[in-house]
Amino acid sequence: MNLLGYTYEDILALVKENKMGGREEAKKLFSDLYGEGRCEAGRKQASSSPMQPGPGNGFVCDLPPVSGSIEEGGTIKFLLKLEDGLETESIILPMGGRYNTLCISSQIGCRWSCAFCETGKMGLIRNLTKVEILAQLMTAELVYKKPIRNIVFMGMGEAFDNFDNVLGAIDIFTHPWAMNIPKKSICISTVGNVQGISRLTELARKERDKNYHKLHLAVSLNGADDAARSHLMPVNRRWPLAELKESLMETEQFGRKDLLYFEYIMIKGVTDGEENGRKLIDFAKGFPKITVNLIPFNPGRDSGFEKPTAEELERFHEQLLTAGIRVFTRNSQGERIMAACGQLGNRKSENTDKM
Ligand code: SF4
CATH class of the missing domain: 1.10.150 (DNA polymerase; domain 1)
Structure with a gap:
């Protein structure tokens, strides 16, 4: 058994x-x-x-067997072979010192088809089970012997589309007699799934003792007007920005330092530039404590997008900073092995030696 x-x-x-x-x-x-x-x-x-x-x-x-892995500069991407032959993808990212962050997948593929995302090109194949989510952390710690301090649900899939299994796995990750990872060290990334955000808000209020209000939320924004965002992220047609903003303001994370992040992929000529910066600043109004993470686009195979120059990135960063927004420009660790944001799920069926 x-x-x-x-x-x-x-x-x-x-x-x-x-x-x-x-x-x-x-x-x-x-x-x-x-x-x-x-x-x-x-x-x-x-x-x-x-x-x-x-x-x-x-x-x-x-545990499912590891079916492939590749390492670059301490970043390890590994695949687990599941019973039906599909594979999960996970990334171990060194934090400096002994500890690591683990980037976990919640689904195989994803239904949201964001234009910049490799996983989105696969479509949704299926949700991962709670066991398959747990196995990713156990493999990192027991097979790769990498102690994990932070978990980010930023691998394949939209975590809130697999709400019950993700929360079920989090309950075990955070149990003091199991992995004992604090809720505040776990970040759920969402495409802006208002239904999932509202479910989490409700759960956090109902089950206060379980500390769901301490989970970090990272919202993949990538555009701050409806037309532009809908073009890149079809989810925006279902839940436009005003609805997204309203649901975020309802969360227990709202207004709490370090709990609410906006992820913003910088794509040359698409999401960069002064006007986009102004729109982002406007959208951020009313959120007292958000952090914006600027992620230079990691050009994938056949993506058709490019990343901005270092000067363009710097200028956009400064524009937000001057407007009083807490902002970081993230380095894409593991760029070559396609382990950066939105880059998983790119070649599931290929020989993993070539990953
Ligand atoms: S960015 Fe996230 S939500 Fe969008 S297609 Fe990729 S995995 Fe899905």
Whole structure:
């Protein structure tokens, strides 16, 4: 029986059902499972290795195998081969020192077809299960031995289109007896899915003790007038900017320092320039504490877009700064291996040696 995906409550029920003990045994099994990939039900044996069946209890922690990986300057992109033959993509990004950020996928493909995005070209193939989301973190920590301190849902897919599985995985990532990653170290990136933003707002209010209000939200903006944004991001036709702004102002994250980000991809001749800067400044009015992350476009295969010059980037950055907006220009780590924003899902079926 593969225990991956089981909550503490599930494990407690299992332990009782199998007459293996009570709360203490369940806690041990739960924390061994997610902390070390072990399933020994309370009897840790130095000789047993991670991801092997527990001695005689029939439980396993079965992670999908790594089907390909590539490293550049410390950034590692890896694929997991799922039961149906599809592959997830995840990126380990060094933070300096011992710790790393993990960029996680929530879907295979994506339905939103943003014009600048490689994943969008695939269309939506399917949601990842809670187990497949969890497996990405466990692989980074147990297989690659990279301690993860931050998680960003910025890989393949729109996280809010897979709300229940993403939140289910977050519950385990953040459980103090499992991975114990604080909610404030997790960022959910969204295309501007107003339905998902509203669900999170509701959940954060209803289940205050679970600290969902501490999750960071990164909204992929990439345009600050409806015509321009709809051109790049079809989601804007469903939820235009005014509706998006209203829903963000309702969130528990609104007005809280460092919890609300606007991601803005800088594309030469499309999203850059003084006029776009002015529109972005206008959109940002009314948000007291947002941060804008400017992401120089990472030219993909056949993208048809280019990134602006360093001078153009600098000028746009200064324009926002002068208007009193907190702004960062992000370096795209892992540019060559297509591990930068909007660049996953580009060649799923190709030989991974060529990634
Ligand atoms: S940018 Fe995000 S929402 Fe848009 S197509 Fe790509 S993965 Fe989907």
